Amino acid sequence: MVLAKEDTFVKPEICSDVAKYINHNSFWKPYDVETFNEGHAFDMEEYRDTYNTRSKASAMQKTLTFIEWSQQTRSTPYSAYRWILYSFLPFK
């Protein structure tokens, strides 16, 4: 989940809290949250006010990395680490 911290259209803190809540209560801990210090639609050149090419490239790459990562078989220690992290430290 990629969020824009200075978003004027949605409240990123709510999205972040929802992700934490879901991670805390689900077995598979599905969400990773990446927050950019940008405004809404920072990756869209149509919106010049918030457009940032560097953040756009970074967000695209992180999305791709997450997609590739989701296809990999995780090692048991890593899965255990992730499970403990989000189960006992939900607001990490």
Place this chain on the structure above:
Amino acid sequence: MNTTSPLFALINSLIAPHNQHSVVLGISSLLCFQCEFMDVACMAARNTFPEFQEATCLQRRGWEEIEQEASHPVWFPEKGTPPYPAVILNHGSSPAFSNSMKERREFFLSRGYAVMIVDSFSRIRTLKYCFNKEQPCPAYQEVDESTRNMTMNLPENNLLAEIRREMMDRVTKGYFLLPAERTADLFIAIKAIRSYKKIDQNNLHIVGYSHGGSVVLDAITMANCREQALYLMSRSKASDPSRRIIPIALQVLTFSTFNPLRPRSQH
């Protein structure tokens, strides 16, 4: 408490901050005790915020109708060999083929992914949006106020672009095409992408941007709520199913138990 009951609407209106809408919501619930919550909400919206009427007064629509409107083209990467992993891109309240969406598409294509774009502002839907009203939308009228037929002499793409600009505004403000409604487009797209032999069915991914991100979250919720939806549907007593929310959810979910987080076996 059952959140579909008019009693819920009444209590909600009493405990909610007393604005015009909550008062009308309360009055509406008293006037129609046989109605379900969404009927009451619809009635209240008509009398207070008519601009929200399209969003509040949900209507049942068949799969065939939505499938006819649906548009979800697919692009395949130049490198690599099939079956390709695939990414389904869900646009926000801006059009599906903006420069940014094309850029996103090219990015994934260059990485060896097939890309499907779910276009919720498809040509048919755009025209329906404009002409399924008593008055055609302003973009159409602006073209030529004297004789509407003349507008067809203009390039259709220009007209569609104008209408889409209006749609964008209404979608962003929550007046039209809620994420839950767009979820149907996404499910139809998933069904379509599963028919491609060249796509790896165990390697499907959905990326939603802005309003499209809400669509993905709604899709996950609906996919996981299938059992609950079926249960509620079986308990529903309203005589006219065309104005309830549950049938829409059921329609969405009957042909797909898709859970984006769970890979499926290839078929």
